[in-house]
Amino acid sequence: MRIRLFVASIVALWGCSAAQVATPDAGSDAAVVADAALAxxxxxxxxxxxxxxxxxxxxxxxxxxxxxxxxxxxxxxxxxxxxxxxxxxxxxxxxxETAECTPPLPWKDDExxxxxxxxxxxxxxxxxxxxxxxxxLPPPKVPTKIELATPSIELVPTSSYTPIGTKDQFRCFVLDPQITERQFLNGSYFVPGNPKIVHHALLFTDPKRESLKKAKVGESYDCFGGPGINTNALLGAWAPGARPQEFPANAGTPIEPNTLFVMQVHYHPHEGVMAPDTTRVQLRYMAGGGLPTYFGYAFLQGNFVKEVTDGTGLLSGPDDPATGVSFEIPAGSTKHTETMVFTVPEQLRGVAMPTLHLATIGAHMHYVGVDEKIWIERKDGTSQCLLQEPAWNFNWQRGYTYDGDIDKLPTLNAGDKVKLRCTYDNSVANRFVVDALKQQGLTAPQTVKLGETTLDEMCLGAFQVLFKLF
Ligand code: HEC
Structure with a gap:
């Protein structure tokens, strides 16, 4: 071993490959040098x-x-x-992939x-x-500028934000796309202003313009966890390394006139980095003004605190719904689970539920969460795991897109049950809990409940589906 290394470093010093200095056939010296070529x-x-x-x-x-x-x-x-x-x-x-979860397709842009x-x-x-x-040595990689091809519009906050200190911060920017006629969103991408501190970004619709109560258009407000408005449409998600999110050319998400957007940016400042950030979002609408063949729709499901009587959702797991105590993670518990179930309804806005083709899926918990699994139990008795994140890391949440044509994507149909199992470690063995406690000036784990703040928890799935209406 030592000889091989020695030969290899000599070869390296000479700046020529071992193949040039020896023929790799018999003869012991030649064989040693040939090995170096393989080093x-x-x-x-x-x-x-x-x-x-x-x-x-x-x-x-x-x-x-x-x-x-x-x-x-x-x-x-x-x-x-x-x-x-x-x-x-x-x-x-x-x-x-885990012992209990093999997703149906490979992931797109798998890093x-x-x-x-x-x-x-x-x-x-x-x-x-x-x-x-x-x-x-390959030539240095020129950083390629990742941007959305042919964006229809780019939304830029008018006020930048400068995170102060080194604490994680969550800001929601109110953006107005000034939509006067219904558009179909076909692609989106976030361009981080200051990539050193932008840890992730999410784009939500605000159809009722509720965010205006919190900030003016172009300005921002504090918003850990979620935008704090009635939205269930998550239009886009970005984390470092993410590429533009694009539907096939014949698919789009309807955006109604007057809708505002809320862009949530998670800042993760480092020691001494206090430069302002202005993160932009690029959007592409479907050209031509006609209806798409497939509608794209994103929704969040989960965070159920009690049994939902219309059969759309139900809490199970170790909490007893009868006591009314639900979604509570005891201080110090290391393997607490919450299981969410929702049933795909029979109808969608008055028409029979079409087949939903699942394009992108993501998990969402906060700092106490350690593992989330999302699977489907179909009406016909079969089941299929969709996603597992067994080493959940709040800092790296993103959507995962299946790599396959629409007809190969997993489907959701009326009556199917989608289940989410979230596992939490609310002890000091969880370094994220330790950090979150420190941010609150605490050291001992606290009882954690469902909610919006750093020391609250969630159990959500984000789903982006494509479906045909006609
Ligand atoms: C998407 C962005 C991203 C990519 C891609 C990435 N890293 Fe990192 N890496 C980070 C960040 C940010 C940190 C700082 C810790 C954190 O936030 O998780 C880090 C931390 C690290 C650390 C230090 C961990 C510690 O705390 O001691 C090592 C080592 C590392 N990365 C190696 C790699 C290697 C090797 C690759 C490629 C094979 C890679 N990283 C790819 C973003 C990335």
């Missing part, structure tokens, strides 16, 4: 992985706290890199490393972090 090097094996999978965030001025732009950067962080990639915490990607890539990084570190042949 994992930064330039040949690791840099391409880091460029494509890490540098979206780990770059100068990026959201991650350090850059991974050079060999020296990677070598300095090598131990942590092996640990984070081995534990599948980096790159951040919450949707996983995860393959097991082979994880093994390559580990082999590079175990092998002594060889830099390798400079000729193998």
């Amino acid at each position: 994992v090097t930064y330039n040949k094996d690791v840099a391409p992985i880091i460029q494509t999978r890490c540098q979206t965030c780990h770059t100068e001025g990026g959201i991650a706290p350090f850059a991974l732009s050079t060999f020296a950067h990677a070598r300095n962080m090598a131990g942590a890199i092996v640990e984070e990639t081995g534990a599948k915490r980096m790159p951040p990607w919450g949707a996983r 995860r490393l393959s097991d082979a890539q994880i093994a390559t990084i580990k082999a590079w570190v175990d092998g002594g972090m060889i830099e390798g042949n400079p000729a193998d």
Whole structure:
């Protein structure tokens, strides 16, 4: 092993590949050198992985706290890199296959490393972090500007926001798209103003213009958890690394005239970063003015506190609905679960429920949550897991889009039951609980209930469906 490493580093110093200095056939010296050609090097094996999978965030001025732009950067962080990639915490990607959940399709734009890539990084570190042949180093990746193609409108807050201190902050910006005739939203994308501190962003409709009670158009208000208005349409979600959200060309979400939008931005300021942020949102409406073949619709379900008598929702799990005590997570409990059930109704606004094709799905809890699973139990007795996030991380919530044509997407039909199981760890073993308590000046875990603030909890699913009405 030592000899191989030695040969490899000599080769690296020479700046030429082992293949050039030896023929890889018999003869013991030649064989040793040939092995060096197979050694994992930064330039040949690791840099391409880091460029494509890490540098979206780990770059100068990026959201991650350090850059991974050079060999020296990677070598300095090598131990942590092996640990984070081995534990599948980096790159951040919450949707996983587990023993109890295999989603029906792969995910679009899946950011995860393959097991082979994880093994390559580990082999590079175990092998002594060889830099390798400079000729193998891929040219630096020019950061591509990710934007929505042909946006119809771009909404920009008139007042920027400057997070103060290092606490996480949640601001809701009131935006007016000035829609006078119904439009069909076909694509959306958030352009973070200050990517160092914007941790995620969500766009909600405000059809009743309720947000105006909290701030003027273009301005913002504090809003942990949700926008605090009557909306159930989540139009878009963004987290670092996310691409524009786009429907097929013949699909769109109706937006009624006079609707306002509320953009919630989660700021995660670092030490000393207090620059203002103006995050923009780009929207594309369907061209032509006609009706789409498929309607796109996003909705949130869950957060049921008691049995819903019309059969649309029901609380089960360890809480006893009879006592009226529901959705309460005892202080110190480590494996508390809440299970939400909703039944797909028979009718949708007076017409028979069409088949809903599930395009994108996301989970939502706060800091006490550790695992969320969403599955469907169909009327015909079959069941299908849709999503599990077994290492829930509030900081990395996003929607996950199935990679498949409309006719391959999982479907929801009248009478099917969609179930959400949320698991919570309300003890000091949960580092997010410790942080949330600290933010409140507390140290001991508190009883947590359903609600909107940092130390409250939720159990929600976000669903984006496509359906044909005609
Ligand atoms: C989507 C953005 C993003 C991507 C992609 C990403 N990281 Fe990170 N990484 C972060 C952020 C932000 C942090 C700071 C901790 C946090 O907020 O979770 C971080 C933290 C880390 C840490 C330090 C963890 C600790 O706390 O000790 C390591 C190591 C790391 N990333 C390695 C990687 C590697 C290697 C890749 C690619 C294989 C990668 N990251 C991809 C955003 C990202």
